Amino acid sequence: MKSHAGIFHILPLGERVQKKLENLIDKYMSQLGASKVSLSSISSQALWQQTNRLEGYGQELFRFADRKDVPYILAPTHEEEITTLVAKTVKSYKSLPLRLYQIGRKYRDEIRPRHGVLRSREFVMKDLYTFDHSLQSALKTYEEARAVYSRLFDELKLPYLVAEASSGDIGGDLSHEYHLPSSIGEDNVISCTDCSYVSNEELATARPIPFQGQSSADGNDAKSSGTQAKVWRGISKDRKTLINVWYPASFADTDINTYALKSVLPGLDSSLEDALPLWQSTLNSSSVSVNDQQPQLLNVVDYRLGQDFANDLKNEPSRFPMLPQQSPVESSLLDAQYITSSTSGEPFNTIRIYDGDHCPRCTSGQLRVQKAIELGHTFHLGTKYSDALGARVQVPPTMIEDNKDLSTESDSTANVSMQMGCHGIGISRIIGAVADHLADDRGLNWPRAIAPFEVVIIPGRNMEDDAATISRALTESSNVFQPIDLALDDRAESFPWKLKDADLIGYPVIVVLGRKWTSDRLCEVQCRRLGLTEFVPLDHLQEHVNKLLSQL
Amino acid sequence: MKSHAGIFHILPLGERVQKKLENLIDKYMSQLGASKVSLSSISSQALWQQTNRLEGYGQELFRFADRKDVPYILAPTHEEEITTLVAKTVKSYKSLPLRLYQIGRKYRDEIRPRHGVLRSREFVMKDLYTFDHSLQSALKTYEEARAVYSRLFDELKLPYLVAEASSGDIGGDLSHEYHLPSSIGEDNVISCTDCSYVSNEELATARPIPFQGQSSADGNDAKSSGTQAKVWRGISKDRKTLINVWYPASFADTDINTYALKSVLPGLDSSLEDALPLWQSTLNSSSVSVNDQQPQLLNVVDYRLGQDFANDLKNEPSRFPMLPQQSPVESSLLDAQYITSSTSGEPFNTIRIYDGDHCPRCTSGQLRVQKAIELGHTFHLGTKYSDALGARVQVPPTMIEDNKDLSTESDSTANVSMQMGCHGIGISRIIGAVADHLADDRGLNWPRAIAPFEVVIIPGRNMEDDAATISRALTESSNVFQPIDLALDDRAESFPWKLKDADLIGYPVIVVLGRKWTSDRLCEVQCRRLGLTEFVPLDHLQEHVNKLLSQL
The missing domain is CATH 3.40.50.800 (Anticodon-binding domain)
Incomplete structure (x- = not known):
């Protein structure tokens, strides 16, 4: 029952559901050899400054000061606290692998709390943190945790999807999400009808297929090419680069896949609706400061437009609307760059994925896009937090498999940052999602x-x-x-x-x-x-x- | 393990201890027919203003605002929230008695956190709230809860004391505390060697006994009477009344029982070490504003000084040091009042209780003063919160036993405020107290x-x-x-x-x-x-x- 905006009380039946879910999670965490702890909800801003996350979280953090004006936060996640705790208490590789989890409340000042406990500002999560002495051992831990997660979600008998994911603010480079398809979900999960490919929208790709309009982009005339090719304009976060995305005219601006663009343009400001006013002011101001980095153009070409179009664009830029109308400078004065393939060298697809697109992993499958609720998440974090907070162990040379990142202290042992993993399950989220998923017109x-x-x-x-x-x-x-x-x-x-x-x-x-x-x-x-x-x-x-x- | 000042992480063994204690409490709460809920830790300042507790808690509340500047607190207790919840959901006496409890974190910005989890700023409590349709039913609930508490503490096999207590900021007029005697305790519990009398220091009294110096207070001379009687000075919270406590010279100022004084003088500011500078400034400023309430004198006489002394004080005040030295006014100009007996008419004891004092309940017993740690507390709250927050039920006239406080709405039913009780157990506190109590030099x-x-x-x-x-x-x-x-x-x-x-x-x-x-x-x-x-x-x-x- 709602107590305040985005904040809820759990009533007796809900409390029993939560307790059963907690017991279920305890059972599977025990299979993983994880010990249960209980970390304080109050964390200090000073600690979060050490990992540079205080500013990144911005307004999502509830901040406050105590009577002595020491600044604190209500923790939305506990990497900083657990890493500090482990750094203080674990000194030898013999204590590793170490797996600690807790089930407790987290706090996030969501800009738009909604769907009850599905996105609330005070919520219950299970978070497991793993510590290993080497990357190889950490990846083994990661796979064990994934296997346990699958058994746990199996026991819930829900049609969940495990999607390859990017790791967002948490850091690290190996990550999976556990989703329940749902019409009220806020995420899109892409899955293949034939093979096991499942990905969240950020990472998903589709296999390029020959495009009907491809060969007809003759480009003799900017205006006539405009009927086959359209341009979407974006701008970089530093406001110095105008990004032109050239794509087939049969699509619309709303079809542009900003996740795909960000994968080749990490500097793209995807939060902006209309980049043009910012770009105009960049041009106006940059004419003054000559020493500064000059404004540039970056052209991204969708594979569907074909190589001929890309060549024309490069060789005869004046035939194309390189700049918005009424620009104060001419495009020929600006440095222009071109992107026509993805980072892995494949044809670049600027259009978001739709039902029926071709699976990138298998030859026969079609992709399906489902709205879904994220129930859990696994991350391999690497040494991001252990480096920042000094969580290191002594390891004898015989144990060292991956020689990066270690400073040899003596002939016999090395002092390495622990390899961490973090594995969350949204308890409140699961309860809300399951309630919604299995409800019919007679009730839950x-x-x-x-x-x-x-x-x-x-x-x-x-x-x-x-x-x-x-x-x-x-x-x-x-x-x-x-x-x-x-x-x-x-x-x-x-x-x-x-x-x-x-x-x-x-x-x-x-x-x-x-x-x-x-x-x-x-x-x-x-x-x-x-x-x-x-x-x-x-x-x-x-x-x-x-x-x-x-x-x- | 300490994470920040007065804030702790619970490690795996501690977590197991806490879980077992929670299960034990669940068992006894179930015997009481109580259902478990889980209330939000975030509470709104607006709600706390409705019960006038926002200011009373002062700096003990952690306060913060969300991104829309709505003011919140971290709840140190949940009377406001649970009463609001019950007011929204319970409308009929048929749903009563209702007993709801939770086990969760509470927050209090203690000025001096100490002894680890014994007095920390983020701690775990069990809090049970009870709702009845009549006073008689509420008192039955109270006794049932007391009985369950005793069984629970019995199972812990601790030598606990159940003390009669005052209800402090929580409100209400029937209250017991559950204490574990301990040298590191911050409370004093008074118990009788012979009978079942146990009281906390605030409520404890001792049976007056003839005092050696009693008859010799001849009072012929202020200075010579000063050798038998001494005066301790206090001041009222409104700074308008100087309080003279006259007591035998064989005691010292540190022996004054401020709890006893407060029982007859609720306006006494017991937080002050030295009242005199404040009183001087009252005298100086009040000479200006004539219309204001005039400064007064209040004389409290310890029973040991005898009736003769009290009479002398009243009849010949000029012989006594009614005002501090160098007062700008003469005492004869001030209105003076006298208190020589307690509110119940018994001889008034201004001296705190010491080992060996006489039990007020039995004729043979002596009192014993023990330092103790408060582990639990039961309160009958009455209608303080249900009145303020509109938690009322319809009751048919046949069910109404206590006709106070009800507004008849029709011929057949009345709308009455629910009678509430509140029963806390400090989970973190018990763990800390038990650890300390049973530890020896080899460990816990x-x-x-x-x-x-x-x-x-x-x-x-x-x-x-x-x-x-x-x-x-x-x-x-x-x-x-x-x-x-x-x-x-x-x-x-x-x-x-x-x-x-x-x-x-x-x-x-x-x-x-x-x-x-x-x-x-x-x-x-x-x-x-x-x-x-x-x-x-x-x-x-x-x-x-x-x-x-x-x-x-």
Whole structure:
């Protein structure tokens, strides 16, 4: 329940769901040999300055000062704190690999909190941090963590996608995201219909295919070439470079893939809607300061326009609208550069990926774009934080596999920065996403693994004693079945009201004691998700309910 | 481990202790029919203004604003939030009694954080809030909660004291504190050697006894009476009243019981060390503003000085040093009042309680003053918060026992403010207090209920397989004994190092596989708290260890 904008209280049933999810995560973290800790939510601004993240996070950080005016933040993530803790306590490679995780609250002053706990400002996350003495060992840890994540999401029985991802502000160079496809998702995940290729939108590429309009770009006339080729203008963050993206006229500006552009132009300011006013002011001011870096042009050519077009652009630039109209300078006075292929040398695709594009990994598959909710994320961080915060261990030379980054201190040992990984799971996010994903018009519908109760018993009037008998039958320890976590609805409400409420709450299985119980001693077992209503005698009830639950 | 001043990370063993304590509390809260929730740590200043607590907490609140400049706090307690939540969701007496609790972090910008987690600025508490439709029902709830608290602290096997307490800033008028006597405690608890009287220092009283110097206060001369009576000066918070406390000269100013004074003088500013400079400036300024309330004198007379002294003081004030030396006005110009008995009409004791004072409840007992750590607190809050935040329910007239405070809305129902209670347990505090209480010079010493592991097995060299056998024997399910929560120390460290580390960590029981295992298949079972080392064959091990644990 909302307490303040983007801030929520968890009520009893939600608390039970959260507890079950936490227990599930504890189980899988234990499989990974990870120990649980609990780090303070208050972190100091001084610490975050050491890793240069204080400014990067900007307004997303809740900042405050204590009574002595010492500046603090509410931690949105804990790399700084855990690295400092490990730097203080671990000195020898013998203590590694070390895997520490916590389940706790994080804080992020989101500019647009929305969809309840899906994007809130105070939320619960599991964050695992791993420490290894070498890159090879860290990559092994990363793969183990990935495997555990897959088993965990499997147990939740959700149709999740594992996407190759970029690592954003966290740093590092190996990263995967765990997504649940959802119409209310804020991310786009690209997957192949035939092979295992899955990627988030930032990293996704499509295989270039021959384009219908390709050969007809004759370029004899700037205006007529404009009917085949269009130009989208961007600007660099330093405002010195105008970026012309030349693309087929059959697309629109909104089709431009800014992620792809950023992969070749890290300096591109993708936050701008209209680059032209900024570019005009650059031209006006740069005419004064001659010593400064001169304004330049950068031309990016979509592969669909073909090599002929690219050549024309380079050789006869005056035929093309290189600058916006009413520019105070002529384009021939500006230094111009050209990009016609991606960093890996492949034809450059400036258009965002759409359903039906060709998979870059296999020859037969088509790509599919799905809106999705990010539930978890794994990162290999490398030594970004251990370097900055001095988390180093002594390693004997026989243990050293990757000789970069180490300063030999003696003949026998070396002092190396620990290789770190960070693996998050959004607890609040999963609860919100699962609630949304499995809900129908009658209510929620929890997977067994995190349902507040696996089963609810709803007795008819004056059947309280029978309900108690049935509770005992279902919760009995048995060598075959695990005892069932059940609720008995003994509230002073009407029978139909209780049935409706049970649907709303979304118990996986509902056991009703109704007319058939009175007449034939049969329990009515409802399972809305499987679309089943069956009448079961008491001595088969535990087996029957367990069978249903194993599918949920 | 300290992360910042007064802020701590919990490491894996501490996390296990905390988890066990949380599970223990969950068990007892469930006995009370309380449901678990999880309230946001971020609370709004606007909400706290509605209950007038924003200013009262002063600098103890961590305050901050979000990106839209909305003012928030980090909640040090959750009466405002839970009352608002219940006001929104509960409308009928049929939903009551309602008992909601949470286990979570609280924030208090302590002026002097100390003793690690005993007084930290970010700490974990259990807080239970209760809601009833009538005072009678609320008092029943209060007693049920007290009973559950006692069982809980009993299971921790700590020599706790339950003290009658005042309710401080929280409000309300029925309150108990749960204390662990400890030399590092910051509270004083007063208890009787003979009866069940236990009180915190704020509320404690002692039975007045005839005082040796009582009859000899002849008062013929201010100076000579000064040898029997001394005066301590205080000032009211509004700086308008000088308070003279007359007490026997055999005591010192540091013996003055400011709690007792506050009980008759709620306006006393007990934070001041020296009231005189403030009083001088009051006299100087008040001579100007005539319309304002005039400065006054208030004389409090300790019962030990006797009625004769009190009469002399009243009748011949000029013989006594009514004002500090060098006062700019004469005392005869000021209105003077006299207090010679407590609010309940008993002789007034201005001296703090010391060991050996007489119990106010029984005739034989003597009082004992112990330093103690407050572990828990129960409050009956009444309608302070439900009034302020509109937490009201419809009650039919047949249900109304206490007719105060209700506004009749129709012939058939009344709309009454809910009667609330609040019951806290300091989780971080208990962990710190227990660690301190049971530690000896070899290390910590956990009670079984919250030990990180109940037992550790330390195998000698090359006994790994035997250790696994013994683990299985101890963790086996059995109809007689519960399975034991154990750790197996298989780290690559030396045998003596492991023994020392096990003592440091404070496992209740240590099972060592040493020479006697090799020679006679006997496990060495150590229990430092009970001072026992015994050699036990494998088939008696589970029984033996369980017997030890049941005493710990």
